Amino acid sequence: MFRAVARRQTRTMITSNIVVYAEHGEPKDVLRTHTYQIDETKLGGSEVVVKTLGAPINPSDINQIQGVYPSKPPMTKDYGTDVPVAPCGNEGLFEVIHTGANTELKVGDWVVPANVNFGTWRTHAKDDESKFQKINNPTQSKAAGKPHGLTINQAATISVNPPTALLMLTHYVKLEPGKDWFIQNGGNSAVGQYASQIGKILGFNSISVVRDRPNLAELKKELEEVKGATHVITDEQNNSRDFTGTVKQWTKESGGQIKLGLNCVGGKSSAAVARKLAPNGLMLTYGGMSMQPVTIPTSLHIFKNITSAGFWVTELLKNDRALKQKTLNQIVEWYEQGKLIDAPSNHIKFSEGDDLAKLYIDGVADKSGKQMVVY
């Protein structure tokens, strides 16, 4: 790969493919591929040219295209389109293939966008190096003596779900390792699995609530033995007042308290999560899969001083580059140490000549799991 990069440096013009939309709507109706030229000979001193290695499809990317997401990329003619367009995609991994005279980044470095709305569904980009944040590439991890280098899947999905899990567990409530607990619904979601794994690494006990299902025993075993959950319980158990005694026994044995709840479901599931919190506990809501609003029994607010707040990684990290870098570095380190297992993606391979927008439209239509285009 590095040899290929070196060859590219001798070219002067690169054809970039970028997926854009001029108006909001369903991806299949509004996405199109735009191509434009990047002139490597005209780089500013702090500019870099990057090549995309992988860029996933997140639900929020689709909502942005539909126009129903609060954070929106501005429409621009910067790519040489005749009408203003917005780029798609917020998460992705790039490799630096050319640098200006004065950059800290070097050819071969792996970078992710420093901010959302960068437009990651593209083959190449030219921008100031400040628009990117560096993470170790496998060669660098190996040189540093780490057991593992990151995979493209790990690095290309590092900006949203793992920081959401890590920051919810550490940025608000101080959980005492070995004693305290958090409880989460959506325990089998991508964030849920990162949270139980990171909880385990940090020594936090956890209760993961999952939907009942035919292969429950199997899932329970996987989440408890591989993904770090202390206990896995079903929605039915979460909603049952009889089950409260069991949960109290667990926390009593640990000498700790359930100080934090993570909610991505809403409705009665959120009420049942909130009911399990110790006095002064906090429930953070980061999703609403049931489409029901967050529900907090009044007495929990008044008499147990339970607080219900929201979490949005985009907003928290928007103006805090240092926190984002620290968070990424921690996740990279856990991947390098083999302590964290990433959520799998279906990889769709882009080859020169493919219609990139078509690949993403196919990815959006494929509901079999998380989709990522690799380049």
Added chain:
Amino acid sequence: MFRAVARRQTRTMITSNIVVYAEHGEPKDVLRTHTYQIDETKLGGSEVVVKTLGAPINPSDINQIQGVYPSKPPMTKDYGTDVPVAPCGNEGLFEVIHTGANTELKVGDWVVPANVNFGTWRTHAKDDESKFQKINNPTQSKAAGKPHGLTINQAATISVNPPTALLMLTHYVKLEPGKDWFIQNGGNSAVGQYASQIGKILGFNSISVVRDRPNLAELKKELEEVKGATHVITDEQNNSRDFTGTVKQWTKESGGQIKLGLNCVGGKSSAAVARKLAPNGLMLTYGGMSMQPVTIPTSLHIFKNITSAGFWVTELLKNDRALKQKTLNQIVEWYEQGKLIDAPSNHIKFSEGDDLAKLYIDGVADKSGKQMVVY
């Protein structure tokens, strides 16, 4: 009244009537009057004997007797009962009628209990002066040149509703006078009326939500012109998305934001209050009149960073005597200045020989308004 006090100081034994219960249940089934003797000649240096002037019936008093309130007075044999009993009543006004050798309190001073669970439904009490907090009596207000002395109704109801309103408006979110807003449901409740009045005194704009009713125009006029609400709207307007534009226009004209919501209703009313908050706004829940849980649309938590928390004056002031005294002093001052109008009570007069428990049982049964026994 002071002459009567002077006469009493020459006695040595006082017969105190106190309303108690030995087990939880409906007040009519479990309340009884217990009488016991207070020996004025055996006062510790920091002890005082007080005579009750007024003690109201609050909903939480009834819930305590029923056993469904989280804060409970301990059962005790201290009053000379043969079985352990708990005293009733949390709010009330006392006059000091006898003091130990080294008290700061003086005969004639007005005091309220420093803590909840004191047992205010009684004719007299003997206790350490630290169990009380002093507020100006009318003679002291007059001597200090204040336009008004407090009435017994104002002083006997000063410990719960006015501090709840004042502390919710000042202890959590900084509202900018002349610009910022709060919105509250239950705008015609006792706390709601204190909140709009105190808001007006402090320069905060307010929107009070009330139920639609035949005399709406009259109530609106009263709350806006006498009780300080900037705008009064109905539940229907609060729930209507069309009305949002009107609210936005009001806040735009003020140059401020709706940074605080006060909720004592729950259900869809709480969701509608939360929807009107500016980004990063806080909703405080202090009641749940609809019996529906607090409801927060998920997107408000995640994308507007709205936080939902509880308020319980008992818990906030439990270990903060200084804050309680400061809060009481402020409310006393506003009453002395004639700036604050108290919520009316029906006064039930206790006379020597009456069965005190019977008066409170009758008061609990009377749903025509807030009831208070005066002595």
